[in-house]
Each structure stands twice: as C-alpha cells, then as structure tokens.
Amino acid sequence: MSWSKALRHSVLAGIMLSLPVALGACSFSPVYSGTLAAQPGLNLAYAKPTSRLQQIIYQELALRFGRxxxxxxxxxxxxxxxSAAEMMVTPTTNPAKPLMVTVTATLTITARDGSDTPPRSFTRSATADYTRSGQVMADNAAAENAAERAARSAAESLRLALLAALSR
Known part of the structure; x- marks a missing residue:
C-alpha cells in the first residue's frame, strides 16, 4: 500500500515538473498585447448594412479598427x-416570461488589392436575455434592446477572432 502511495507522489511530482516545459513549447499569442493591440487600425472598408443588427456590428468594428x-x-x-426563444420548457401562468435572443454573425474579409488571397470568414454567436411582461410596447423595446446587446457581444467576439487570425 505504501508503495502505491510513493509511486503516486513521484508520478505527480514528475507531471508537475514537466508541465511548465510542455506549456513552454506552445506558442500562445495574446490579442491584448503586441503590435495589433498597440495599433489596431487595420485599414478596412465596410459594406453597407441592410439591417439594424448589421449596422451595430459594423459600428463596433469601425470603432475598434477604424474605417x-x-x-x-x-x-x-x-x-x-x-432569433428569440423561450427559456422555459413548461408553460406557466406567470405573465413575465424569460426569453433569450441569439444573434449569429458571419464576418467575411475579401481582399480588393488584386492579390489571390482567398476570403476569410468567421462566425460567432452571442445571446442576451430579456423578460416579456405582456405589455406590447415594453416587450418590443426589451426585445430590441436584447438583440442590440447580443449584436454588440457578437461584434466583440468577431473582433477577437479577427485579431487572433491576423496575429498568426
């Protein structure tokens, strides 16, 4: 019994000593430091938005990267x-119903400088919750607010995906 305990301790010590060496071989590139974080201007042009959600995402990206x-x-x-979906599976008599808005956004970057660079695409989703109370105006305002919050979150996720791809 003491042999297995000593063996466990030596194996655990070996893992603990080799872990920093194994992680040191990985190449992590943080998106919050380095040249892209110091000068985030990427010289990007943006297409015209066709919906309010697209407009919010374009505005967030242009704010961070420039235009x-x-x-x-x-x-x-x-x-x-x-899209909106109810969060509760069972029906309830309570008029206040929690809902969740999901915004799925796909960003595509196309080179226009004559190079043969293929377009790059990134897809991200984000959610935001709201409560429907049974009052039409309040429900509509809450749904729009939740959709805008989800669009801002999706834009931030797309921004980080773009920075991570460009840092490679």
Whole structure:
C-alpha cells in the first residue's frame, strides 16, 4: 500500500515538473498585447448594412479598427441573424416570461488589392436575455434592446477572432 502511495507522489511530482516545459513549447499569442493591440487600425472598408443588427456590428468594428475609404482596402461584409426563444420548457401562468435572443454573425474579409488571397470568414454567436411582461410596447423595446446587446457581444467576439487570425 505504501508503495502505491510513493509511486503516486513521484508520478505527480514528475507531471508537475514537466508541465511548465510542455506549456513552454506552445506558442500562445495574446490579442491584448503586441503590435495589433498597440495599433489596431487595420485599414478596412465596410459594406453597407441592410439591417439594424448589421449596422451595430459594423459600428463596433469601425470603432475598434477604424474605417478606410480606399478602393484597395479589404472589404468587410457581415451577415447577422437574430432569433428569440423561450427559456422555459413548461408553460406557466406567470405573465413575465424569460426569453433569450441569439444573434449569429458571419464576418467575411475579401481582399480588393488584386492579390489571390482567398476570403476569410468567421462566425460567432452571442445571446442576451430579456423578460416579456405582456405589455406590447415594453416587450418590443426589451426585445430590441436584447438583440442590440447580443449584436454588440457578437461584434466583440468577431473582433477577437479577427485579431487572433491576423496575429498568426
């Protein structure tokens, strides 16, 4: 019995000593430091939004990365879809019902400088909760607010995915 306990301790010590060496071989590239974080301007052009969710995502990305009017700047196009679903499976007599809005956004970057670079695409989803109270105006306002919050979260996730892809 003491042999297995000593063996366990030595194996555990070996793992603990080899863990920093194994993780040191990985190449982590943080998105909050380095050249992209110091100068996040990417010289991007944005397509025209066709919905409020797209407009929010374009605004968030332009705020973080900047905007270019150059004809050769890479073109960013976003498609965003929002959907709402009830969070409770069983029916209830309570008029206040929790719902969840999910926004799924796909960002595509297309080079326009004549290079053969294939378009890059990123898809991210984000959710936001709201409560439906039975009052039409309040329900509509809460649904719009939740959709906008989810769109902002999706835009932030797309921004981080883009930074991570460009840092490689």
């Amino acid at each position: 270019s009017d150059s004809q050769t700047a890479p073109l960013v196009t976003v498609s965003a879809i929002g």
